[in-house]
Amino acid sequence: MQGFDMSRRTFLGVFGSAAAVAGLGLAGCGGQQAASGSGAADAALSGSISCSGATSFQPLVEAAANDFMDANPDVSVAISAGGSGQGLSQVADGSVQIGRSDVFAESKLEADQCENLVDNQVCIVGMGPIVNANVDIDDISTEQLRGIFTGEITDWSEVGGTAGTINVINREAGSGTRATFEDAVLAGATVPDTFRPVAEVDSSGTVVEQVAATEGAISYVAFNYFETNDQIKALNVDGVEPTRENVESGDFNIWAYEHMYTRSDEDESTAAVTQAFIEYMLSDEVQNGAVVDEGFIPMTDMQVQKDAEGNVTPVA
Amino acid sequence: MAKLMPKRRLENIGLGITGACVALVAIVVIALIFMVAQQGLTTFFVDGIDPIEFLTGQHWIPEQDTYGALPMIVGSFAVTLLSTLFALPIAIGSAMFVVEVAPGFGKRVFQPFIELLVGIPSVVYGVLGLYIINSLMRSIFGEAAGTGAGILSGAIVLAVMILPTITTLSIDALRAVPNQYREGSYALGCTRWQTIWHVVLKSALPSLMTAVILGMTRAFGETLAVQMVIGGVERSMPSGLLDPASTLTAALTAGLSNATSGSVYYHALWSLGLILLAMSLVFILIIHLIGKKGAKDNG
Numbered sequence: 001m002q003g004f005d006m007s008r009r010t011f012l013g014v015f016g017s018a019a020a021v022a023g024l025g026l027a028g029c030g031g032q033q034a035a036s037g038s039g040a041a042d043a044a045l046s047g048s049i050s051c052s053g054a055t056s057f058q059p060l061v062e063a064a065a066n067d068f069m070d071a072n073p074d075v076s077v078a079i080s081a082g083g084s085g086q087g088l089s090q091v092a093d094g095s096v097q098i099g100r101s102d103v104f105a106e107s108k109l110e111a112d113q114c115e116n117l118v119d120n121q122v123c124i125v126g127m128g129p130i131v132n133a134n135v136d137i138d139d140i141s142t143e144q145l146r147g148i149f150t151g152e153i154t155d156w157s158e159v160g161g162t163a164g165t166i167n168v169i170n171r172e173a174g175s176g177t178r179a180t181f182e183d184a185v186l187a188g189a190t191v192p193d194t195f196r197p198v199a200e201v202d203s204s205g206t207v208v209e210q211v212a213a214t215e216g217a218i219s220y221v222a223f224n225y226f227e228t229n230d231q232i233k234a235l236n237v238d239g240v241e242p243t244r245e246n247v248e249s250g251d252f253n254i255w256a257y258e259h260m261y262t263r264s265d266e267d268e269s270t271a272a273v274t275q276a277f278i279e280y281m282l283s284d285e286v287q288n289g290a291v292v293d294e295g296f297i298p299m300t301d302m303q304v305q306k307d308a309e310g311n312v313t314p315v316a
Numbered sequence: 317m318a319k320l321m322p323k324r325r326l327e328n329i330g331l332g333i334t335g336a337c338v339a340l341v342a343i344v345v346i347a348l349i350f351m352v353a354q355q356g357l358t359t360f361f362v363d364g365i366d367p368i369e370f371l372t373g374q375h376w377i378p379e380q381d382t383y384g385a386l387p388m389i390v391g392s393f394a395v396t397l398l399s400t401l402f403a404l405p406i407a408i409g410s411a412m413f414v415v416e417v418a419p420g421f422g423k424r425v426f427q428p429f430i431e432l433l434v435g436i437p438s439v440v441y442g443v444l445g446l447y448i449i450n451s452l453m454r455s456i457f458g459e460a461a462g463t464g465a466g467i468l469s470g471a472i473v474l475a476v477m478i479l480p481t482i483t484t485l486s487i488d489a490l491r492a493v494p495n496q497y498r499e500g501s502y503a504l505g506c507t508r509w510q511t512i513w514h515v516v517l518k519s520a521l522p523s524l525m526t527a528v529i530l531g532m533t534r535a536f537g538e539t540l541a542v543q544m545v546i547g548g549v550e551r552s553m554p555s556g557l558l559d560p561a562s563t564l565t566a567a568l569t570a571g572l573s574n575a576t577s578g579s580v581y582y583h584a585l586w587s588l589g590l591i592l593l594a595m596s597l598v599f600i601l602i603i604h605l606i607g608k609k610g611a612k613d614n615g
Contacts, residue, residue: 082573084573084574085573085574085575086572089577108579109576109579110579113578165459167463169463172570172574173378173550173574174378174574174575193375193382193551193552195552196549196552197560198549198560199463199548200548200550200562200570202548210465213454213464214454214463214464215454
């Protein structure tokens with residue numbers, strides 16, 4: 001029975017010191033908060049939320065979350081990867097508070113699963129076609145792109161280049177980047193079953209590498225990948241350069257929102273933190289800071305908007 | 317404490333703990349089979365996809381709701397068989413050298429060396445394959461190879477990966493042949509080559525077969541390295557060795573991050589998992605059959 005006594009004493013000791021440390025920690029936090037007072041800090045904000053989903057703008061969310069947690073020391077935002085599909089299903093079934101997605105929830109979830117989801121569009125990603133640096137064209141029309149990505153056009157001479165096989169590299173089925181590109185370029189045309197790309201790869205980094213290494217290759221990536229390799233070349237589409245300004249004005253049409261879905265019926269214990277984090281994402285500090293730094297386009301200057309069906313209308 | 321405990325109680329505790337371990341393993345296996353089957357069969361019973369069409373369909377295009385697993389089944393079998401074909405002669409050859417010709421060198425140098433290969437994570441093989449094998453394919457075959465990704469690249473990378481498994485097990489198999497067999501053969505005036513070919517290899521055959529099947533199981537289940545070099549094209553049937561393709565495992569991992577739970581696509585991916593599970597059961601069955609036959613042959 002002496003063993004039991006010992007363990008109780010140890011237990012009390014451990015607990016006591018833990019409580020002491022926690023108390024010190026809390027006191028420390030309070031001091032910091034009073035001192036910092038920057039960002040969207042709400043004095044009483046505390047709790048932990050998790051955010052999973054699309055990897056494409058994860059670095060942006062991570063950067064914002066770090067600043068957010070610095071300003072609100074009692075808040076923890078856990079960010080994990082997993083893809084748009086996982087992000088959407090996890091926010092729909094309530095296992096995370098925020099689900100990141102490259103596409104509208106309606107395109108992946110059943111209507112009844114979308115009911116309580118709130119779409120927070122936090123920034124815009126522009127995408128453009130890229131080719132191997134040896135391909136000798138600089139401009140391509142949407143129609144030509146449609147022909148290439150449905151397998152009707154197979155040689156560079158058909159689009160004004162030097163003769164050579166067009167090697168189409170696609171993203172994998174279900175990729176948000178691919179969905180955005182196909183929505184804008186295919187305009188409803190279905191890709192025939194017989195069409196075979198030379199590769200379907202599962203990340204934009206790999207796309208860039210493979211396009212750089214493969215003669216006559218064509219694919220598509222977000223703007224922030226254009227400068228990552230000098231063996232690739234971004235093409236103008238219908239004479240319009242793929243730039244932030246052209247996306248904002250509506251002249252360049254291959255772009256999508258980055259969504260952070262939340263639930264309208266979220267549990268009260270976390271709702272305040274989630275809301276504050278989303279507001280922080282949309283604040284000027286992030287929109288003109290991390291969003292631009294990470295190569296995305298802020299929501300603030302957009303003159304056009306897209307709905308879930310892909311219809312583009314001017315911002316009122 | 318233990319000293320004070322009656323012996324029978326100690327026995328019972330031992331029985332309880334070991335029994336619980338067995339029960340735990342059994343529960344995990346059963347739960348796993350049940351889960352995969354439940355999700356995988358939803359495709360056929362709830363979503364209404366015809367299982368025959370699923371297995372024989374030549375197109376896998378999720379955005380058009382076309383789910384035919386044949387391109388991946390063919391891809392998996394093609395890379396598995398090809399890689400075994402590449403690895404087997406090298407594995408058996410080096411096993412013969414190590415056991416019959418230079419046992420000292422084998423134990424001290426070769427075996428540790430080959431065991432090192434087993435420990436290398438598959439992503440390393442994948443990266444090496446992506447940069448070396450794929451660019452080799454491009455420079456050998458030119459335009460026909462596309463990005464260099466394809467069944468052949470996948471098979472070469474897999475061959476390197478399963479080589480240590482097959483070699484190590486073959487070495488064990490040859491070592492297990494009793495020395496009397498060799499001495500008997502030499503006494504009859506056979507040369508070393510005749511002894512190896514007619515006596516050692518023949519009596520080690522069942523264990524060698526097991527080595528091959530275990531290698532094939534590894535190749536069939538390997539995901540990451542293959543996914544990186546095979547090209548990942550699932551939408552239609554590959555038509556040649558240089559054609560990009562996909563395997564069951566690669567399609568499953570690539571798809572899961574984009575599929576939302578509860579969708580037909582998600583269930584179809586689980587059905588691919590079910591096919592994989594069924595295939596590994598077949599492989600295990602074959603190993604058991606070989607083991608039984610081997611035991612019978614050796615009396």
